[in-house]
Amino acid sequence: MDQKHLNPDSLPDSNEGTELPVGGSALPIGQVAEAEVAQAAVLEAEKVQAIETQEEKEPNALPSLLAWMLAIIMCGSLLSLLVWQTGIARALAEQRLTAVTPAYTAPEDLDESALAAMPVYSPTEIPGEIARDPHAHTDGNKTYRAKAVEYTVAEGDNVTFISEQFGIEPITILYNNYNVLNDQMDFLKVGDVLTIAPTDGIWYKWRNKDTIESVASKFGTTPDEIKLFPGNDIDLSNPKVAPGTYVMIPGGSREIIEQALPVLAGVAGGSTVGIPAGPNVCSSSSGYLGTGSFIWPSATHFISGNMFGPGHNGIDIGAGEGSPIFASDGGTVVYSGWLEPGYGYMVEIAHGNGFYTIYEHLISYPDVSPCQRINQGQVIGYTGNTGNSFGAHIHFGILTAAGPVNPGYYLP
Numbered sequence: 001m002d003q004k005h006l007n008p009d010s011l012p013d014s015n016e017g018t019e020l021p022v023g024g025s026a027l028p029i030g031q032v033a034e035a036e037v038a039q040a041a042v043l044e045a046e047k048v049q050a051i052e053t054q055e056e057k058e059p060n061a062l063p064s065l066l067a068w069m070l071a072i073i074m075c076g077s078l079l080s081l082l083v084w085q086t087g088i089a090r091a092l093a094e095q096r097l098t099a100v101t102p103a104y105t106a107p108e109d110l111d112e113s114a115l116a117a118m119p120v121y122s123p124t125e126i127p128g129e130i131a132r133d134p135h136a137h138t139d140g141n142k143t144y145r146a147k148a149v150e151y152t153v154a155e156g157d158n159v160t161f162i163s164e165q166f167g168i169e170p171i172t173i174l175y176n177n178y179n180v181l182n183d184q185m186d187f188l189k190v191g192d193v194l195t196i197a198p199t200d201g202i203w204y205k206w207r208n209k210d211t212i213e214s215v216a217s218k219f220g221t222t223p224d225e226i227k228l229f230p231g232n233d234i235d236l237s238n239p240k241v242a243p244g245t246y247v248m249i250p251g252g253s254r255e256i257i258e259q260a261l262p263v264l265a266g267v268a269g270g271s272t273v274g275i276p277a278g279p280n281v282c283s284s285s286s287g288y289l290g291t292g293s294f295i296w297p298s299a300t301h302f303i304s305g306n307m308f309g310p311g312h313n314g315i316d317i318g319a320g321e322g323s324p325i326f327a328s329d330g331g332t333v334v335y336s337g338w339l340e341p342g343y344g345y346m347v348e349i350a351h352g353n354g355f356y357t358i359y360e361h362l363i364s365y366p367d368v369s370p371c372q373r374i375n376q377g378q379v380i381g382y383t384g385n386t387g388n389s390f391g392a393h394i395h396f397g398i399l400t401a402a403g404p405v406n407p408g409y410y411l412p
Contacts, residue, residue, distance in 0.1 A: 145198040146231030148176070148246065153192040156390055158305040158316070159185040166196050174311045175254060176203045183257045185312040186342050186360075186388045186395065198231055202252035206245045219252030226250070256310040258403070280337030282371035290329035290351035291376055294410045297328050297359060297396050298383070304393050313404035314358065314397030319383040321363060321392035328357045328396070328411075330376045336366045343395075344387025347380050360395035361386050 151162060159181075163170040174183050176195045181187045197203040202219050212234075216223045227234045229248050234241065241247055297317065304318025319325075331351035339346045345362035363384025368374060385392045398407045 148198060148203045148248075149196050151194045151196050153188055153190055153194065155190055157188065157190075158390055159188055159312075160306045162194065162196075168197065169200050170306070170312075171253075171256070171310045172197055172200045174256060175201070175252075181311070183311050184342070185306045188390070189388060190390070198248055199229075199250055202249040202254065204247050204249050204252070206241045206243050206247055208243045210241070210243075212239055212241070215247075215249065216252075219249045219254060221249055221251045225252075258311075258313065280335055280339075280370055282332060282334045288330070288332045288352050288373045290331045290353065290355075292329070292351075292353060294328040294357070294398065294407075294412075295326065295376060296411055297326050297357075298394055299323065305390070308404075308406040308408060313399065314360075314395050315407050317394040317396055319392065319394050321383055321385060323383045324379045325359055325362065325381050325383060325394055327374050327376055327378045327380050328398075329355075330374060330378075331357075333368045333370055333372045333374060333380075336368055336370050336372075338365075338386075342388035344389060345381070345384065346387075349374065349380075354400050356399050358395075358397045358399065360397075361389040361393065363392075 151166075153162075159170045159173050163173055170185065173194060173196070174181055174185070176197050180192050180194060195203060201221070204215065204219070206215075212223045212226050216226055223239075226232060226247065226249060227236060227239050229250050232241075232247050298319040300317065300319050300323075302318050303315055305316030306312045308315050325347075327349060329349070329351050331349045333347060334350045334356070335346065335348040337346070338344065343360045345360075345365060347359045347362065347366045347368060349357050351357070359380065361384055362381040363386065364382070366381040368378075368380045374380065383392050383394055389395075396407055398405050398410055
């Protein structure tokens with residue numbers, strides 16, 4: 001078989017990726033076929049690379065198109081809502097339910113006389129909303145106590161101050177401390193141990209024959225007040241109390257035994273007693289009349305301790321130790337000196353019109369003598385802290401043969 005030679009002019013150009021042997025040498029037919037396959041593969045590879053490069057330069061536009069379509073739909077919805085808002089609001093207002101006033105309909109078999117006796121039904125207006133400020137926690141009642149506690153009296157204390165500390169009335173302290181105070185606020189002493197009830201009333205020790213009904217009647221309250229007080233821990237299904245148990249009697253009370261006040265010998269009544277004869281006593285007031293009105297016995301006009309009330313027959317006027325004490329009205333000195341129990345140095349003046357004034361806890365022996373006639377505003381002594389007293393003050397009282405009266409009603 002004759003061998004054929006390739007014409008160099010018939011081979012692919014060098015720009016198409018095929019190189020010819022140097023000098024244009026002739027190649028066998030098999031090698032030419034291989035060269036053509038290789039050239040086709042190179043062209044195919046270049047075409048794929050060109051397509052990928054084009055895709056990188058021109059990304060797929062489908063996601064962007066979807067995003068634009070979604071944005072257009074949302075804008076259209078908002079625009080429609082704005083356009084139809086007025087109509088929607090009007091339609092909702094027309095469909096709003098109106099308040100229905102309930103009406104009572106009597107049954108056919110109802111007795112008319114019974115219906116006539118019923119009150120007329122009148123529905124109250126219900127507020128549309130209830131508003132309150134947000135509060136993250138609930139504050140408990142810090143003053144609540146279920147049981148009694150003990151309190152030791154300190155310097156400067158008085159019954160009124162102690163009662164305010166514990167949120168009870170002064171008389172409740174008297175009710176539950178007769179063995180200490182003998183129903184007198186001025187008998188309070190430093191170091192005394194007081195029983196402080198959990199609320200106003202009587203802190204009571206149950207006895208063998210006691211019943212809830214009898215105890216409630218004794219202290220002027222109701223059985224329910226005793227049974228329902230939380231600290232009593234009474235079983236409502238079987239309301240019994242064991243003897244020896246301390247029970248709170250809310251709202252309970254008892255009679256306060258008032259201390260008899262001294263007046264002229266032979267004049268007695270109510271909460272007064274005749275002054276016994278002695279060197280500090282004047283047996284007769286000689287009928288010397290005062291002005292019929294009263295002034296403050298001190299330059300200061302404020303209450304520093306106990307007010308007038310059960311167990312306290314006068315007012316405690318705040319005054320500095322050693323400051324002068326003035327006669328509240330003119331009259332005759334019927335007592336001047338030390339007096340027990342608890343008065344300390346004291347002056348009592350009879351005003352000739354059925355009234356007496358007393359001035360207690362003077363710093364020392366008074367400046368006036370028994371039976372001495374004095375005028376309104378005259379100095380009778382100086383403020384002190386003698387007798388049952390916590391700090392310098394004037395215990396000032398106004399009394400009659402029928403008993404003490406509130407000085408606040410008479411002082412200007």
